Structure formats: C-alpha cells, structure tokens
Amino acid sequence: xxxxxxxxxxxxxxxELLILRLxxxxxxxxxxxxxxxxxxxxxxxAVGEGVVYPVLHGLERDGALTSRRKKVSGRSRxxxxxxxxxxxxxxxxxxxxxxLAGAIQKMLTGGQYGEAVR
Amino acid sequence: xxxxxxELREHLLRAGVAPRHVRRYLNELSDHLADLRxxxxxxxxxxxxxxxxxxxxxxxxxDLGKAMIDQRQFQxxxxxxxxxxxxxxxxxxxxxAWFVALxxxxxxxxxxxxxxxxxxxxxxxxxxxxxxxxxxxLYFGGPIFxxxxxxxxxxxxxxxxxWPTVGVALIALIAGVAQVHANRPSPGVVGHVSLGFALGxxxxxxxxxxxHILVIxxxxxxxxxxxxxxxxxxxxx
Numbered sequence: 001x002x003x004x005x006x007x008x009x010x011x012x013x014x015x016e017l018l019i020l021r022l023x024x025x026x027x028x029x030x031x032x033x034x035x036x037x038x039x040x041x042x043x044x045x046a047v048g049e050g051v052v053y054p055v056l057h058g059l060e061r062d063g064a065l066t067s068r069r070k071k072v073s074g075r076s077r078x079x080x081x082x083x084x085x086x087x088x089x090x091x092x093x094x095x096x097x098x099x100l101a102g103a104i105q106k107m108l109t110g111g112q113y114g115e116a117v118r
Numbered sequence: 119x120x121x122x123x124x125e126l127r128e129h130l131l132r133a134g135v136a137p138r139h140v141r142r143y144l145n146e147l148s149d150h151l152a153d154l155r156x157x158x159x160x161x162x163x164x165x166x167x168x169x170x171x172x173x174x175x176x177x178x179x180x181d182l183g184k185a186m187i188d189q190r191q192f193q194x195x196x197x198x199x200x201x202x203x204x205x206x207x208x209x210x211x212x213x214x215a216w217f218v219a220l221x222x223x224x225x226x227x228x229x230x231x232x233x234x235x236x237x238x239x240x241x242x243x244x245x246x247x248x249x250x251x252x253x254x255x256l257y258f259g260g261p262i263f264x265x266x267x268x269x270x271x272x273x274x275x276x277x278x279x280x281w282p283t284v285g286v287a288l289i290a291l292i293a294g295v296a297q298v299h300a301n302r303p304s305p306g307v308v309g310h311v312s313l314g315f316a317l318g319x320x321x322x323x324x325x326x327x328x329x330h331i332l333v334i335x336x337x338x339x340x341x342x343x344x345x346x347x348x349x350x351x352x353x354x355x
Contacts, residue, residue, distance in 0.1 A: 030146055031153040048177020049154070051185035053146050057139065058189050078146060 015047060015055045016064075017097055020082060020090040023065065027081040030056065056080055064089050123147060126179050128353065131276040133187045134197025143186055151176055196275050203271065204285030208264045212289060215260035216313060220298065222253030224311040227300065235302050235309070261293035265338020273345035286338045294331030 022028060022036050033056075034049045059065040064086030070079050082090065123144045130140045154172035163171060176182070186192060196203045227237035230246040242250060265286040272282040295315045302309035318324045 029149075031150050034150075048181045048185075049175050050147050050150060050177040050182045053143055053150075054185040054189050054192070057142070058191065061191055075149070077149065 013093060013097075014045065015052065016059060017090070017093040018045065019052070019055060019059065019080075020064065020086055020093065023080055023082045024087060024090055027079045029077040029079050033080070059086065062089075122173060122179065126182055128276065129179070129183045130186055131274075133183070134193045134275075135186055136192060136194035137274055139186070139192040147176065147182065194275055196271060196277055196281075200277070200281040204268055204281040205288065208268060208285050208289055209292070211264055212260055212292065215256045215264075216296075219253045219257035219260070220311050220313060222249060222256070223298065223300065224309075226250050226253065227309060227311070235305075236300050237309075237311075238300065257298070261289045261334050262337045262340075264289055265335075266341050269339065269342045269345050273342075273349055276349070287335065290331050290335035290338055293334045294327055 018037050018041070019033060022033055022040070028036065030052055031049075034047075034052050037045060037047075037052075056065065056067075060067055060080070062085075063083060065080045066083055067078050067080050069076055071077075126147075127140055127144055130143070131137065135143075151172050154175050155168050158168035158171045159165065177185075223237055226246060226249045227234070230242060230249070231237060237250075268282045268285050271277075272279070292315070295317055297314050297316055298311065299314060300309060300311045318327050
C-alpha cells in the first residue's frame with residue numbers, strides 16, 4: 001500500500017463498502033481492517049493506512065457503525081461493528097458497485113450494452 | 119503521542135477540525151503506528167527502519183490531514199459558525215448570568231433588608247455578604263470570565279484573533295454601558311430591579327464609560343498573552 005497512486009474520485013465510496021463488508025462479518029479495530037483489506041484485495045486497493053480512521057469515524061457518526069474500547073493483550077483498542085443502518089447501507093452500496101462493476105466488465109469484454117446491468 | 123503527529127494536530131486544528139475529533143484520530147493513529155512498527159520489527163527491520171517504514175505505510179501527513187479535513191462533519195462549531203460561538207453564545211451566557219445576578223439582588227433585598235428603599239445602601243453582614251457577593255461575582259465577573267472562556271476556546275482551536283476580539287469587545291461594550299436600577303415606588307410595595315443601558319450625555323459620562331469598557335476589556339483579555347505564549351511554546355517543542 002505504499003507509494004501507489006489512487007484516483008480519489010473513482011475510489012469514492014469504495015473504502016466504506018470494504019469496511020462495512022469486513023465489519024459485517026466480525027468486529028475489528030483499525031489495524032485489523034486495513035490488513036484485511038490488503039490481503040482481501042491482494043493489495044490492489046491502495047489507501048494510506050491511516051486514512052481509514054476518518055472513514056470509520058464518519059460511518060460511526062452516520063450511525064452505520066458503533067465502537068467500543070476493548071483491552072486485548074494489555075492494549076486498549078477501539079473495535080468497530082456494523083449497526084442495522086450499516087447493514088442497509090452495505091446492501092445498497094454492494095448493489096450499486098456490483099451493477100457498476102458488471103457494466104464496466106461488459107464494456108471491456110465487448111458484450112451487448114443491455115446485458116451489462118442486471 | 120508520537121512526535122510526527124504534533125505537526126498533524128496543528129494542521130487539523132488550524133483547518134477547523136474539532137479538538138475532540140483530532141484527539142481521537144491521533145490516538146488511533148498512534149495505536150496503528152505502534153502495530154505497524156511491531157509488524158516491521160517482526161519482519162526483521164531495525165528499530166529506526168521499522169519506524170520509518172511504519173510511518174510511510176501510515177500515509178503522508180498531507181494525506182492524513184486531508185482525509186480528516188474533507189469530512190466536513192468533523193469541523194468545530196467555532197469554524198462553522200464563529201459568529202454564534204463568539205457573538206451570540208457569549209451574549210446569551212452573559213444574559214443568563216446577569217438574570218441570575220439580578221434575581222439574587224432582588225431576592226436578597228426582600229430577604230435581608232425588606233424595609234430598605236434600595237438594596238444598594240446600608241451595611242450588610244452574615245449570610246447577606248455571601249449572598250450579595252455571589253450576585254456581584256456573577257454581574258461583574260461574568261463578562262471577564264466569558265472573555266477568558268473565549269480566549270481558551272480560540273487558543274485550543276488555533277483560531278485567528280478576529281472573532282474572539284470582536285466577541286470580547288462586544289461583551290466589554292455591553293458590560294461597560296449596563297446599569298442596574300432598583301427602586302421601591304412607595305413604602306410597603308415590593309421593589310423592583312431592572313437593567314438598562316446608557317451611553318451618557320456629557321463628555322465626562324462618555325469618558326467614564328470608555329474607561330469602564332477599557333478596564334473590562336483589559337481584564338477579559340488578561341490571560342490571552344499567556345495562552346498565546348503556551349501555544350507558541352508547544353509549537354516550538
């Protein structure tokens with residue numbers, strides 16, 4: 001994740017989607033989330049690791065996440081978990097991105113336009 | 119907190135991010151940096167190299183700052199609406215403090231000197247000293263404490279001096295021209311207390327008012343040089 005160029009506009013909404021997807025499975029703290037994104041996307045998705053926190057805090061403020069402090073191995077960590085509103089947001093974002101990815105894939109492989117969006 | 123975050127903290131505060139959000143962000147970044155450093159050390163890097171690699175992975179200070187500043191919801195109210203925090207808010211607080219002070223004056227008058235024509239005359243003792251003292255503290259101290267509060271908020275959030283200066287000047291002006299009146303229309307009738315504002319008519323009145331305003335202003339901004347010095351010292355460190 002070091003020194004990789006990203007397109008902020010195109011990446012808009014991607015960190016939220018990935019974070020919500022990961023946290024829908026289990027609660028995690030920031031470092032865990034970033035490592036999970038890195039391994040889950042084979043380091044294709046490039047974000048500075050620290051910038052995950054404003055996204056987490058923003059989602060929490062929107063009511064999509066909750067946080068709690070937990071002591072693990074002598075260290076206090078902030079764990080995040082998805083709320084009911086967060087699950088709904090994940091479903092919406094997933095649908096949008098699935099449609100978009102399908103459409104782009106279709107265009108790249110030269111398929112019929114009508115088949116692109118399900 | 120790791121040293122590099124001192125610069126980031128200043129950057130965020132100057133950009134208007136609320137101090138509590140800055141504190142939380144930097145705490146989590148510090149934890150994250152410690153995890154990254156440990157990971158790099160486990161991978162066989164020396165301490166200095168591990169620290170450097172961890173900082174690189176965490177992101178540049180510009181990126182870390184931008185990510186937080188772009189989230190407008192984390193802006194402090196002082197940045198979003200300085201007119202409210204340094205104008206309307208202090209005026210409401212002053213109005214509240216003066217309301218309580220006038221109530222203390224009026225009730226103390228009824229309790230401790232029910233026969234007097236005004237609460238401003240006569241010797242008082244015992245509980246009356248404490249009771250009226252509290253009222254005086256609120257009335258005279260209110261504008262000064264509010265000025266101190268504005269200074270603390272401005273220093274804490276790295277604001278420029280414009281709005282706090284406007285706010286404290288407004289408070290000093292109002293406090294300087296305010297006058298408390300108390301009278302009992304006739305013996306046996308409950309007296310009443312009121313607050314008025316007078317600019318004066320003669321040159322002497324106006325110069326006295328100006329002197330009052332300047333004294334209140336000077337007292338209200340008294341801790342500001344100390345706050346600025348502390349801020350400069352923490353920046354230099």
